[in-house]
Amino acid sequence: MRGAVMHAPGDVRVENLEDPRIERPTDAIIRLSATCVCGSDLWPYRGVDKLEGPTPMGHEYAGVVEEVGSEVTGIKPGQFVVGSFFASDNTCEICRAGYQSSCIHREGPRGAQAEYLRVPLADGTLVATPEVPPADLVPGYLAASDVLGTGWFGAVAAEAGPGKTVAVVGDGAVGLLAVLAAKQLGAERIIAMSRHEPRQKLAREYGATDIVTERGDEGIARIKDLTDGLGAHSVVEAVGTQESMMQAIHSTRPGGHVGYVGVAHEVSLPGMELFFSHVHLHGGPAPVRRFLPELMGLIGERTIDPGKVFDLDLPLQEAAEGYRAMDERRAIKTLLRP
């Protein structure tokens, strides 16, 4: 099969790879309908995360089941399925508490930017649609595999809900989908922090009531201006840098909630500032599996359209261009078609 491999920062190639096969009786093999490039794939692409040799890329996937292992009972060939970037048994105590991305048996899958993918723990990981969906819904289902579930978790962790003012730091796909999530969760006011016109536009479509273009101390001051000097009730952090984390914490009122889903690179939180900020802080790798049944339902009935975050649609063969476009911020998110 064909699949994308990162050889070095800035060097992504689509190559012939061995077809994946059932390795354990709990595995499934899926034929990908679509896959995509994640904001987190840009960390190694930019040389921030180290690569240990050539690495098959991708962890977002939606597709049709080809084959299942002998112990798989809940999923069968021919079904259209979505799974999370962490496979989980969905039965352990941590999964049952809703933290499937910290499942005691969690693992991969990796290498989803390809024609086929082996998904471990298929029964716990994959969620099937009632029928194979029409082609125009595939991007939305693909978004559910990571960015939608991650933005949603950010909004849930920030306790977005009725009567709340929610601010979102970060205008990538996750930030934009956190806006969508806050809207669905009933937030009264949603402030998107963005200085990019096309992203502001999508944020408004998804439910943002206000746009703040300032960053850092000025961004914090603007949020305070909009909230009687108190700060937002809920702030979603969807970047993962020191500046964005501190901006999120200081934009939140005492007693408010920060939900952080940006992968925290070289972030160090000063204890005393956190202490006196009086905020709740929760986040980490999104337990996408917790939300998949609900989110796939909303997509299937066309209540939400998270697929709009894909503003570049390429054949898998052109993965390198897909990475470049995201790196240069020409694209919010690249969908790849095997």
Place this chain on the structure above:
Amino acid sequence: MRGAVMHAPGDVRVENLEDPRIERPTDAIIRLSATCVCGSDLWPYRGVDKLEGPTPMGHEYAGVVEEVGSEVTGIKPGQFVVGSFFASDNTCEICRAGYQSSCIHREGPRGAQAEYLRVPLADGTLVATPEVPPADLVPGYLAASDVLGTGWFGAVAAEAGPGKTVAVVGDGAVGLLAVLAAKQLGAERIIAMSRHEPRQKLAREYGATDIVTERGDEGIARIKDLTDGLGAHSVVEAVGTQESMMQAIHSTRPGGHVGYVGVAHEVSLPGMELFFSHVHLHGGPAPVRRFLPELMGLIGERTIDPGKVFDLDLPLQEAAEGYRAMDERRAIKTLLRP
């Protein structure tokens, strides 16, 4: 009047000070029945926090109202009252959300290790008992002014409750009262981390079911051993050092809650570790006022006896010895009688 003043690290003197007086119409003056030395008073005593000249000490107080300002309507002379270490209006949006220690008008009071104290925002800050209580309940009420409310907040922030395993890092008065709080809140199992025999004993009296004497990585391993390898559901951090914060975070299961109430000195939380720990983190200066009515009720009906944390009872005149005894860990907490 007489009052304790810290002149330099290790140098506390009881001196003649000016009597406090009503400065604003919302003030009250109280005659202290008892006051005490706080663990946080040891930070300047040990030279960790800098002093800016001679400083009247103390922020914990219970006593009888002497005089009230012209705008005070809810409190009257002769009542026995308790207040928090932060005065609060109890009407602003932050107070109404239960975060009175971040009240938009918060201030002092300071200088409570004395015969009299001026309490600002008396209507919002002070809570009166139905009658002047018997002498043996005074230590309990005094504890409600800070350490009980702080331990309670730690347990609430850690979401201690039925079915939960709660671990408490720190065996000072706040940690011990977090054990009491976890018990009252219905926790199933309470693990106190302590290596001091008298404190272990009081922890057991307050409801601890297990004692862990190890610290750091070994302490974390012991907590994991006691919780099927997962970590506690709820961990209260009641020390405020880098080691204790990381011990708390790593002793908590994914999706669990850390409530931190130790004043975070030189603490810096690594973003990536926090991210993958998947915990909820909440804490800060305890909004004692939120809990005072309930806690004073439990003390008055003798359901709880938080006054046991005072294992040294001295006349105010001997404040210096009270500080020394706590600094040398000969006493858990020193009560001072004006």
